Amino acid sequence: MRPEVLNPLFVEVDALDGVGPKMKKPLDKLGLTRVRDVAYHLPERFVTRRAIENLDEASVGEHVVVALTPTEHKSPYGRGPYRVLAQDNVGNICTLTYFGRASYTAKKLLPVGEKRWVAGRIDQYEQMLQIVHPDHVVEASDDTLTRLCEPVYALSEGLTQPRVTGLVEQALERLPELPEWIEPRQFDAEKWPAWQDALKLAHKGEHEAARERLAYDELLANSLALMLVRADNRKRKGKPLQGNGALRDKLQLPYSLTGAQARSVSEIEGDLAQETPMLRLLQGDVGAGKTVVALMGMLVAAEVGSQAALLAPTEILARQHYETLRTMAAPTGVQVALLTGRDKGKARESILMGLLDGSIDIVVGTHAIFQDSVSYKDLALVVIDEQHRFGVAQRLMLANKGKNTPHTLAMTATPIPRTLTLAQYGEMDVSRLDEMPPGRQPIDTRVVAQERLSDVADGVARHIAGGQQAYWVCPMVRENEIEDIAAAEARYASLKERFGDDVVLVHGQLKPELKDAAMERFASGQARLLIATTVIEVGVDVPAATLMVIEQAERFGLAQLHQLRGRVGRGSEKSVCLLLRGSALSETGRERLALMRETQDGFRLAEEDLRLRGGGELLGTRQSGDTPFRVASLEQITRLLPKAHDDARVLMERDGGLTGSRGEAARMLLYLFERDWGVQMLRGG
Ligand code: ADP
Ligand code: MG
Numbered sequence: 001m002r003p004e005v006l007n008p009l010f011v012e013v014d015a016l017d018g019v020g021p022k023m024k025k026p027l028d029k030l031g032l033t034r035v036r037d038v039a040y041h042l043p044e045r046f047v048t049r050r051a052i053e054n055l056d057e058a059s060v061g062e063h064v065v066v067a068l069t070p071t072e073h074k075s076p077y078g079r080g081p082y083r084v085l086a087q088d089n090v091g092n093i094c095t096l097t098y099f100g101r102a103s104y105t106a107k108k109l110l111p112v113g114e115k116r117w118v119a120g121r122i123d124q125y126e127q128m129l130q131i132v133h134p135d136h137v138v139e140a141s142d143d144t145l146t147r148l149c150e151p152v153y154a155l156s157e158g159l160t161q162p163r164v165t166g167l168v169e170q171a172l173e174r175l176p177e178l179p180e181w182i183e184p185r186q187f188d189a190e191k192w193p194a195w196q197d198a199l200k201l202a203h204k205g206e207h208e209a210a211r212e213r214l215a216y217d218e219l220l221a222n223s224l225a226l227m228l229v230r231a232d233n234r235k236r237k238g239k240p241l242q243g244n245g246a247l248r249d250k251l252q253l254p255y256s257l258t259g260a261q262a263r264s265v266s267e268i269e270g271d272l273a274q275e276t277p278m279l280r281l282l283q284g285d286v287g288a289g290k291t292v293v294a295l296m297g298m299l300v301a302a303e304v305g306s307q308a309a310l311l312a313p314t315e316i317l318a319r320q321h322y323e324t325l326r327t328m329a330a331p332t333g334v335q336v337a338l339l340t341g342r343d344k345g346k347a348r349e350s351i352l353m354g355l356l357d358g359s360i361d362i363v364v365g366t367h368a369i370f371q372d373s374v375s376y377k378d379l380a381l382v383v384i385d386e387q388h389r390f391g392v393a394q395r396l397m398l399a400n401k402g403k404n405t406p407h408t409l410a411m412t413a414t415p416i417p418r419t420l421t422l423a424q425y426g427e428m429d430v431s432r433l434d435e436m437p438p439g440r441q442p443i444d445t446r447v448v449a450q451e452r453l454s455d456v457a458d459g460v461a462r463h464i465a466g467g468q469q470a471y472w473v474c475p476m477v478r479e480n481e482i483e484d485i486a487a488a489e490a491r492y493a494s495l496k497e498r499f500g501d502d503v504v505l506v507h508g509q510l511k512p513e514l515k516d517a518a519m520e521r522f523a524s525g526q527a528r529l530l531i532a533t534t535v536i537e538v539g540v541d542v543p544a545a546t547l548m549v550i551e552q553a554e555r556f557g558l559a560q561l562h563q564l565r566g567r568v569g570r571g572s573e574k575s576v577c578l579l580l581r582g583s584a585l586s587e588t589g590r591e592r593l594a595l596m597r598e599t600q601d602g603f604r605l606a607e608e609d610l611r612l613r614g615g616g617e618l619l620g621t622r623q624s625g626d627t628p629f630r631v632a633s634l635e636q637i638t639r640l641l642p643k644a645h646d647d648a649r650v651l652m653e654r655d656g657g658l659t660g661s662r663g664e665a666a667r668m669l670l671y672l673f674e675r676d677w678g679v680q681m682l683r684g685g
Helices: 004-009 021-029 035-039 102-109 161-173 184-190 195-204 208-235 259-272 290-303 315-332 345-357 392-399 418-425 450-465 481-502 512-523 558-565 587-598 602-614 634-655 661-672 676-684
Strands: 045-048 063-074 082-087 093-098 116-125 128-132 136-138 149-152 279-284 307-311 336-339 362-365 379-385 407-412 429-433 444-449 469-473 503-506 529-532 545-550 576-581
Touching: 004 035, 004 661, 035 161, 063 093, 082 102, 093 102, 093 116, 128 481, 149 161, 161 195, 184 208, 195 208, 208 418, 208 634, 208 661, 208 676, 259 279, 259 290, 259 407, 259 429, 279 290, 279 418, 290 307, 290 315, 290 379, 290 407, 290 429, 315 336, 315 362, 336 345, 418 602, 418 634, 444 450, 444 587, 450 469, 450 481, 450 545, 450 576, 481 503, 481 529, 503 512, 512 529, 545 558, 558 587, 558 602, 576 587, 587 602, 602 634, 634 661, 661 676
Parallel strands: 093 128, 279 407, 279 429, 307 362, 307 379, 336 362, 379 407, 444 576, 469 529, 469 545, 503 529, 545 576
Antiparallel strands: 045 149, 063 082, 063 116, 082 093, 116 128, 116 136
């Protein structure tokens, strides 16, 4: 049970003044569902603005406050943004640009002919000065505008900076007094603020020590929870599985295993032979050949008469796995079944029966395979296909039913650096498929100067004329989704002139129906060119798409470029990736592009990515992307995680049951960061 003192933090956001049903949705989009989340919604940055007399004084990129009088409202035709033309006191014109529903705000706040004080960042768009989504529009200049330093929060449609700032202030007033969980000597040495002060300071201004402490808290909570899972696992008993090879020998694979596959298989066999349940992660890029490795393990289980289950994240993936495994396992005579939430009636009954009487050796499915109504005769191995998700530990708990704990193998296709592996999976044992099966066509990767854009467009035209498809990823302006979308819209408009209906556009602010429709047109081959912001990172598989263009490639992280490039090269045709580079290329940018040309090894790129980011050129700390953390940045993870990990280990050694006074505080920390499952392990023991 969560300690009562934390209750004020875990009530729903609508406990805060001014939050009604309408506001819950945009807050929800940001992951802000409870007061705790709001308190931890740390500023993305702080802005310092300058008040100016007129636009002549402004430079592009600067944050200003200026008096403007709207002269005209321009509704969009089609999908463009809503624009308000406004004049300063010497007659300069500036466009105030609003996307999506924000246009309603614009209509209300900016009546034609009435002077307003506008605060925002000056940009240039086709010879015109513009401010995209001004931070403030008020009738008279007041101190909200001239406050030197103001936090800037991530927003979603329907929220404004002042609204979010107000909610954060309320949330901070509700922070309870909590005991210190950081080890006293370390706390003193680091000169960190206490928890409550740290949270308040982090919202007020750039405060390194405060941010650091909050990140450390999160890392400590995570390490500790994962260690509790591990400790619990060591106490459990599984069934040692020592196969005789009879089934594995019957496989008729059309290839031989790579060195990395063979090594992983023998590591898994070694674990399965033990009484302590296996807790192993199989890491390998898409196409590295994880399936056959998993099958080998499952056949070991079948050889001793036990059962194995493979858990997939989605129904579609479950079906794919099922087909593959059934085909591969056919020569062995092993029974493979599929069980998803969709199976009903007789079909389901017969599968349930087969699992119970042991006639089914291997079952593939979604979480349905672990429902209470599903009983196994002798489930000895669970394979979890993680894809890009987190929550391994929770799934392990799911699997930990029954008197004999099954062995667990988790598979992930996201190559992540070793530090992050530790963060995500704790002390799980790791097998890495760091070698691709032979015969893969490497993706021809070239770096092209942005000035050659029209040559690139010609190349795309030839490519499409040849019957193939292409992706075009738009420039990343800065860490600002709205501006990225503006850039994508502009590129779409210009390419549409040339390619007409062959082009579709997808970005993060499109309504899901429109996005799905566009994706569908592309996947079915009706549309030949997909223009996108980075949203295509997830869930697209179009083998006929063999060309990838990435604008301002130097601004993306390596891991992200690797993911994007991985969208092509999926069919038998040779694929090409064109990385367009801008003219102001930094040393880091240059290095990134060189690495992309040099290697397709996801692990190497992941390590280099972390190294280069650690070097300071951080495109937004929130892009820690594939980590289970909300507070800690990549840089902080790299630097602080080893320390947090050691600290957690010492605490576990001294007080593994978390019953002492620091142990009690540490429990509080686990609940605060929702690592409740860590605490539950203590009872399981
Ligand atoms: P992953 O699940 O790691 O993305 P898969 O297991 O789906 O990769 O394997 C990708 C493809 O590679 C499959 O078509 C598989 O048959 C093939 N494959 C796997 N191992 C080898 C190997 N050692 N040699 C050649 N092809 C292989
Ligand atoms: Mg796979």
